[in-house]
Each structure stands twice: as structure tokens, then as C-alpha cells.
Amino acid sequence: MKKKILAVTLAMAMVSSLVACSGSTTKTQESASASNEESQDSTESKGTLVMATNAEFPPYEYHDGSDDQIVGIDAEIAAAIADKLGYTLEIEDIAFDSVIPEVTSGKADFGMAGMTVTEERKKSVNFSDSYATAVQVVIVPEDSDITSIDDLSGKIIGVQSGTTGDLYATDDFGDENVERYNKGMEAVQALSQGKIDAVIIDNEPAKVFVQETEGLKILDSAYAEEQYAIAIALDNTELLSEVNAALAELKADGTIDSIVSKYITAD
Numbered sequence: 001m002k003k004k005i006l007a008v009t010l011a012m013a014m015v016s017s018l019v020a021c022s023g024s025t026t027k028t029q030e031s032a033s034a035s036n037e038e039s040q041d042s043t044e045s046k047g048t049l050v051m052a053t054n055a056e057f058p059p060y061e062y063h064d065g066s067d068d069q070i071v072g073i074d075a076e077i078a079a080a081i082a083d084k085l086g087y088t089l090e091i092e093d094i095a096f097d098s099v100i101p102e103v104t105s106g107k108a109d110f111g112m113a114g115m116t117v118t119e120e121r122k123k124s125v126n127f128s129d130s131y132a133t134a135v136q137v138v139i140v141p142e143d144s145d146i147t148s149i150d151d152l153s154g155k156i157i158g159v160q161s162g163t164t165g166d167l168y169a170t171d172d173f174g175d176e177n178v179e180r181y182n183k184g185m186e187a188v189q190a191l192s193q194g195k196i197d198a199v200i201i202d203n204e205p206a207k208v209f210v211q212e213t214e215g216l217k218i219l220d221s222a223y224a225e226e227q228y229a230i231a232i233a234l235d236n237t238e239l240l241s242e243v244n245a246a247l248a249e250l251k252a253d254g255t256i257d258s259i260v261s262k263y264i265t266a267d
Ligand code: ARG
Pocket: 053, 054, 055, 056, 057, 061, 096, 113, 114, 115, 116, 117, 160, 162, 163, 164, 165, 202
């Protein structure tokens, strides 16, 4: 069961990287600012880029305890992209389920939320080139009798609603065995209170949540491998190529790596 999923997601990841390479030349809209304002002053040349996210996903996006700032890998990469392109960044914190609708309706310019590239999502948004790899993992109580993915059968699995963890758990173990929460941390709390048997969630948030909670562990066997990318409206191909160009530069000059290593220590 798990092998099939892994193979499918890897195939998807390969397809998406192929798609990312085949730069189709769709005609893009004229930049509105081009005619009236020549960008002399780089700080205010192009206006604001609104990023939709769900800031309940450390270390990618979360509220910094001290002030109410949204920080994390995605927040910093987005800021670096906006900076490079001459936009001011505005971050909007909404439910994870709402991130793609916010982008398709044009209320946000892009969605960045540790969001996995999936074929289903690609029907409603374009994805940028990938900037991170992730794995879905399983969190269980330290003394759990669940030792492998197959042991999840018939157990109650907690997930953050609308995530790939939700989709996999529902597909593989049935809707009746899936408990959905608004935040990943809420699922983890329910697990530590014995209300559910396991949580399926992305590996990096899993590490943070397990560290913050007594008596939980992450299973050694990973569930599925994924690629994170930035979601942009299908018709906004101009922003898509700007973002990809900025991402390529930020990868090449080491900015992405240094942002990641600020938040994730190789252990
Ligand atoms: N990678 C998973 C997905 O795309 C989970 C993302 C959850 N992100 C968040 N900011 N809460 O479905």
C-alpha cells in the first residue's frame, strides 16, 4: 500500500519537474505599471504582492511568540523573492483549505504554505519550480503498538484538513478512520490526549510538534515524498515566470540554503 503511494508521488514529482522545464510561451498581460511609472525608486516600483498562507506550520510559517509576526522558511523565501522583484510583501494568514481558493479568486497573488505539488491542485493553480522536498510521516505515542504504516489500518488517524496527509489517509484507510483538525498542532494534541491513534503530517512540522509534546515519536517508515512549490493563478503566467526567475537566482546564490539552515538544523 505505502509503496504504491510513494511511487505515485515520485512519478508526480518527476512529471512536475518536467512540466516546469517546458517553458510554454503563453502571451502575458501587459504590466499595468509599465506605462505610467518608470521604476527609478526600486522600493515602490511594482506595488504589493499578497501571499496567502496558513501560519500553523513550523518551521515553514508560524507566529513568532514575541510579537505577532509571521516567520519561517516560506515567509523569508517569499520576502526574498518580493525584494528581488521589487514588490512589497503582504502575508495573509488563513485556513489551509482556503489558500488555493484565495489564489484562484485573485484575492492573493500567490499561495505559499509548505504546499505540496499535486496533480489535483494543478487543475486550479500553476506551481512554481519546487523549493523544498518533504516527506509525510506518522506520529504515534511512544508506547504505541503501531510500528509500520500497515498497522494504521483500522486506527483513527488525525490530519490537518485539506492537506496531502488528509488525502492519503482518506484514500488508504477510509474516511471513517480520519479525524480532521484546523491545525496540525491540534491533531497532535488530540493524539497526546489519547483521542486518536496517529497523526499523518509533513516531517519538519512533525519534528517541531513532537519536540513540543511529551510522549510522542515519529515512525521510522515515511509515508510519501513530496515537493513544495508556490501556487499562482493559472492566468498569471507573468508572475509565474518572475517567481521562477527569482527562485533560480536565490537557489544559485545560496540564499535559500541559508534561510533553510536558519530554521532546520541537520541532525
Ligand atoms: N504539504 C501538505 C500539503 O500541501 C501540508 C501543508 C500544510 N501547510 C500549512 N501551512 N498548514 O497538503
